[in-house]
Amino acid sequence: xxxxxxxxxxxxxxxxxxxxxxxxxxxxxxxxxxxxxxxxxxxxxxxxxxxxxxxxxxxxxxxxxxxxxxxxxxxxxxxxxxxxxxxxxxxxxxxxxxxxxxxxxxxxxxxxxxxxxxxxxxxxxxxxxxxxxxxxxxxxxxxxxxxxxxxxxxxxxxxxxxxxxxxxxxxxxxxxxxxxxxxxxxxxxxxxxxxxxxxxxxxxxxxxxxxxxxxxxxxxxxxxxxxxxxxxxxxxxxxxxxxxxxxxxxxxxxxxxxxxxxxxxxxxxxxxxxxxxxxxxxxxxxxxxxxxxxxxxxxxxxxxxxxxxxxxxxxxxxxxxxxxxxxxxxxxxxxxxxxxxxxxxxxxxxxxxxxxxxxxxxxx
Amino acid sequence: xxxxxxxxxxxxxxxxxxxxxxxxxxxxxxxxxxxxxxxxxxxxxxxxxxxxxxxxxxxxxxxxxxxxxxxxxxxxxxxxxxxxxxxxxxxxxxxxxxxxxxxxxxxxxxxxxxxxxxxxxxxxxxxxxxxxxxxxxxxxxxxxxxxxxxxxxxxxxxxxxxxxxxxxxxxxxxxxxxxxxxxxxxxxxxxxxxxxxxxxxxxxxxxxxxxxxxxxxxxxxxxxxxxxxxxxxxxxxxxxxxxxxxxxxxxxxxxxxxxxxxxxxxxxxxxxxxxxxxxxxxxxxxxxxxxxxxxxxxxxxxxxxxxxxxxxxxxxxxxxxxxxxxxxxxxxxxxxxxxxxxxxxxxxxxxxxxxxxxxxxxxxxxxxxxxxxxxxxxxxxxxxxxxxxxxxxxxxxxxxxxxxxxxxxxxxxxxxxxxxxxxxxxxxxxxxx
Numbered sequence: 039x040x041x042x043x044x045x046x047x048x049x050x051x052x053x054x055x056x057x058x059x060x061x062x063x064x065x066x067x068x069x070x071x072x073x074x075x076x077x078x079x080x081x082x083x084x085x086x087x088x089x090x091x092x093x094x095x096x097x098x099x100x101x102x103x104x105x106x107x108x109x110x111x112x113x114x115x116x117x118x119x120x121x122x123x124x125x126x127x128x129x130x131x132x133x134x135x136x137x138x139x140x141x142x143x144x145x146x147x148x149x150x151x152x153x154x155x156x157x158x159x160x161x162x163x164x165x166x167x168x169x170x171x172x173x174x175x176x177x178x179x180x181x182x183x184x185x186x187x188x189x190x191x192x193x194x195x196x197x198x199x200x201x202x203x204x205x206x207x208x209x210x211x212x213x214x215x216x217x218x219x220x221x222x223x224x225x226x227x228x229x230x231x232x233x234x235x236x237x238x239x240x241x242x243x244x245x246x247x248x249x250x251x252x253x254x255x256x257x258x259x260x261x262x263x264x265x266x267x268x269x270x271x272x273x274x275x276x277x278x279x280x281x282x283x284x285x286x287x288x289x290x291x292x293x294x295x296x297x298x299x300x301x302x303x304x305x306x307x308x309x310x311x312x313x314x315x316x317x318x319x320x321x322x323x324x325x326x327x328x329x330x331x332x333x334x335x336x337x338x339x340x341x342x343x344x345x346x347x348x349x350x351x352x353x354x355x356x357x358x359x360x361x362x363x364x365x366x367x368x369x370x371x372x373x374x375x376x377x378x379x380x381x382x383x384x385x386x387x388x389x390x391x392x393x394x395x396x397x398x399x400x401x402x
Numbered sequence: 403x404x405x406x407x408x409x410x411x412x413x414x415x416x417x418x419x420x421x422x423x424x425x426x427x428x429x430x431x432x433x434x435x436x437x438x439x440x441x442x443x444x445x446x447x448x449x450x451x452x453x454x455x456x457x458x459x460x461x462x463x464x465x466x467x468x469x470x471x472x473x474x475x476x477x478x479x480x481x482x483x484x485x486x487x488x489x490x491x492x493x494x495x496x497x498x499x500x501x502x503x504x505x506x507x508x509x510x511x512x513x514x515x516x517x518x519x520x521x522x523x524x525x526x527x528x529x530x531x532x533x534x535x536x537x538x539x540x541x542x543x544x545x546x547x548x549x550x551x552x553x554x555x556x557x558x559x560x561x562x563x564x565x566x567x568x569x570x571x572x573x574x575x576x577x578x579x580x581x582x583x584x585x586x587x588x589x590x591x592x593x594x595x596x597x598x599x600x601x602x603x604x605x606x607x608x609x610x611x612x613x614x615x616x617x618x619x620x621x622x623x624x625x626x627x628x629x630x631x632x633x634x635x636x637x638x639x640x641x642x643x644x645x646x647x648x649x650x651x652x653x654x655x656x657x658x659x660x661x662x663x664x665x666x667x668x669x670x671x672x673x674x675x676x677x678x679x680x681x682x683x684x685x686x687x688x689x690x691x692x693x694x695x696x697x698x699x700x701x702x703x704x705x706x707x708x709x710x711x712x713x714x715x716x717x718x719x720x721x722x723x724x725x726x727x728x729x730x731x732x733x734x735x736x737x738x739x740x741x742x743x744x745x746x747x748x749x750x751x752x753x754x755x756x757x758x759x760x761x762x763x764x765x766x767x768x769x770x771x772x773x774x775x776x777x778x779x780x781x782x783x784x785x786x787x788x789x790x791x792x793x794x795x796x797x798x799x800x801x802x803x804x805x806x807x808x809x810x811x812x813x814x815x816x817x818x819x820x821x822x823x824x825x826x827x828x829x830x831x832x833x834x835x
Contacts, residue, residue, distance in 0.1 A: 053652045056644045057545035062538065066485045113535075118474030120535040349532060351542070 043099070046073040069165045070098045076168040081139065083160050086226040090145040090192060091157045092128060095166060097138045104140060104171030106131050106199040107278065107305070111359050112142060113167035116155055120167060122361075123152045124354035126195040126280075126305075127171060128227075130202035143226060145192035169359070175278065175305035177203070182276050183211040188260070188289060190218040190281025194226055196305060197280055205238055213240040214268060218260060218285065221249035243268065260285055262292045272298035280305040283375075306356075306375055321396035326367055328402060338374065339389035343402055350389065350402055357391035364389060369398030430566065432709035434824055439711035441703060442718035446771055454771055455713030458748060461763045465752050473753045474534050480521050480735070481538070488514035491679065496657065498671035499664050508675045512682030513736075518547045519687055520738025525754045527556050549608040549645050551637040554615035564750050568695070568702045568723035575695065576702060578603070578610065579619050582794040583696045583787075586704070588805030589798050596795030597788070600692075607684035612638055649676040686736070690727070693783035694743035697725045698790055699776050720747035721768065726761075726777035733780075734758065744775065 045051065046060045055063065064071040070079060078095035086092055104110070104127050113122040128143035146157035177200055185204075189197040194217055201215055215234075219225040225244065235242035245256045245264075256264050265272060272293050279289045279302065286304050293302045319336025325348060332346045340362055343350050353361030357375065363386050370381035371392040379395060380387070389400070430439075442451050487510045494507015522539075523546030525531070531539040545552045558574065566572035570586055577583045581600055582593040592599070603610050616638050621631040653672055660668035701722040708719060727733075727741040734741050742757035745764055752760070768775040778786075801807040 050652075053644070053647050054656070056648045057547060063485055063489065065538075066482050115474075115536075118469075118471040118534055122535070 043073050072098055072100055074100060076100045076170060078166050078168055080160060080162050080164045080166060082162055083156070086143060087224060089157065089224070090143060090226045091160075092141050092143040093156060093160060094129075094139065094141040097140070097168065099138070101136075101138060101168070102170050103136045104131065105176040106203040107176040107196040108171040108173040109196065109358070110142065110171050111169035111354060112152075114152060114155065114160065114164065115167075116151075121152045121155075122167070122353045122359070123150075124356055124358050126199070128195040128198045130199065130206045133206060143192070143195045143198070145226070172358070173305070175280065175303055178276070181209055181211060184275045185211060185213045186270055186272075186275045186277040187213070187215045188217075188277065188279040188281070188285075190260075190285040191220070192226065193281030193285070193305075194219075195280075197278060198227055200278065201234065201240070205234060205240065210239075214270060215240060215242045216264065216268070217242075217244045218281070219244065219246055221246050222251070241268075260288050260292075262296075265292070272296050272301055275301060276303075277301050278303045278305075321369075321394065321398070323394050324397070324399045325402040326399050334394045334396070334398070336393060339371070339387075339392050339394060339398070339400060342394070343389065343400075348402055352390055355390045357388050360388060362388055362390045365401040367399040367401055370395040371398060430569070430572075430705070430709050430711060432706075434828060435710075437710060439709055439715050440707045441711055441715040445718070445773060448712070450771065451714030451718060452712055453714065454767065455715075455717055457767055458717045458764075459713065461760060462749050462752065465749070465756050465760060469533060469753065473531070473755065474536075476755050477522070477526075477531055477534075477539055477753070480517060484514050484517040484522060487511070487517065492653070495672055495675035496660065498660070498668055498675075504671070504675065508678050509682070511675070511679035512686075515547050515679060515683035516686050516736055519683060520690070520740065521735055521754065522546075522738075523548065524738050524740070527552060528560060528750050530751055530753045547645075549612040549642060550615050551612070551634075551641040554617075554634050554637060555611065558615050558617070560750070564747065566708075567720055567747060568700070569705055569708050569719075570702060571705055574614070574617075574619075578614055580610075581791060583790050584702045585794060585798070585803065586702055587794070588810060589794070589803055590805045593795050594797070596791040600791050604685055604688040605681055607688040608680065612642065649680065689780070689784065690737045690740055692787050693727050693780060694725055694740055695723070696790055697776065697778070697783045697786035699774065699786075700725050717748055718773070720744070721764070721773060721775070723747065724776070725783060726775075727780050727783055728777055729780065
């Protein structure tokens, strides 16, 4: 299939189908048939908790596979509109060869249109539109002998993929999985985690912050004492953390204080909500192409553009897919995740994760 | 949230939608005066025009609120039919030894190009299906099977033509800088050949559209920068290379495989079939576009009359500046529903399949406000267009209508000086205030 695919995407074929691509024709035959576009068919939708679901999919041959910890752009069509969000892969990486089956796990947010749809309405057989797996939050080729995986809430998904892969490959090093959930009912993969805890050498520690179990080893939110209690020395433990911004900030500060920042890999599972009352909600946001301007409300530029009646392109809305990237003509913007402020003129920015600081002029 | 236009002086109306490839409808502003536009005032009062604008806005909003799955299904069905026609057409022209299949192949390929250019390309590039968020029908990404590069076509069509519709000196689509189709266009000697030139344009229409998008005239008048002009030239050359390679080189080369079975002439037959299919499309698109804008009863406007127009005036200008073509449902699909040219000009960004339903409201409102609603069969509109070309090709007796008469030159000079004087006066008042 590889030879056929590279022939179909070659310049010769392209010159015969121009201005279309070969996929524009193949998809008319069957939606899964493609040389370049990753598509998948939903095999199963499994309820994990009252609010979270796992979607198992089988892709077409374009899928190149994934590394544990990566995410994928997931597009599903609802009422004629394709909605794209980014979800972490939660399944184990197959031991060898390329498998076309994998899963993502998603917690339904109260106002998350796509996640609610996935949880309540998605049925097996539906075709979904994917990207290749992407992201740097992955295990190294050689997993070190000491590994700590920390997650909070639905940030468990990429870490679960790592845990499952380590288990499937029979990894023999020290692995500690430290997970924070509100309660046992609110926790995804509960049965499997129980089973891993009981049947492997991997250490699985779960902390229920709102409804702690009486005999719990640890209590409350993440604290440096939790590491001490578990006997983990951050300086020589490769650590992955994924979860809400608060958890990541605490872990990052702790590792920074202990001089172990280099050991930490982090991933946000959603963009931190913007503090709308922040002092930088001043000035005017000018959309230069459409000649519209609006007072800066302190929300992201994408949200402000939509509020002003514009329809900019967007994909993941969390700074991953680059679909919303446009040129900023002038002004300073702050990245909602890193807090980094950038004031270069004529730079291209992802408007879904940038908040204007004072007057900003955008080529929209 | 208050949204204001960026100009220091406020426009009477705000832009409707503001996706990057469809700036219409923007209003024309006269920076020197607040005097409202006079467009439509001979038909109704300024207040009635405002009311008229509100009523049409409501029609548009009602359709926008209803857009969904059925519109997505429709455009995908058209795309499926287009791809099928294209593939069957390409198979047909590979049977030059069997004339019925060969001829059917040419017709199907021509049909595929018509569907691609009209119902799919033109409408998708207006952003009518952007809400689907499907890369296949994304107005910003779509490229059509036509010599004209999508980006430059969108600027000239979506923005210039759809905003400044039928305003002399602003809408470059009045006669395409080639023909004299309206009495208010200046006459030049070349216009004696209006009809033969129109015929040649019809045969090579896609090349004409491509050339129009390079905007050589705008560059020579100093209205666009050299960098802009060179970018247009570069994109045009790239598109020409791709289109010519596909239709006139690559597919005939594939036809070499037929030589042992059919004879040396097989690649030439395939080349010829591609030429004919392109001409079929050229003739069709030319006819639809000319009959939508140039029949005798369509009005044109002067820039001064349209400055500071309100929404109703903008709509009024679109209605009087376009003409519909009546016909059956398949005919409308082949025109890309541009046979509903009036509705298209009122609402360029709603899916074109909605124009027939919108037309009922537009007709009702036109009746209510006693406005003309121009429509007619293709043959009738075509005769009217040909009559216009013949009539305005003749040299007018009024020297002010002749472009290079001493009278016209003096008038243009006076206007230029007046504009310069006003600009100086304005900058002086700003300095002193």
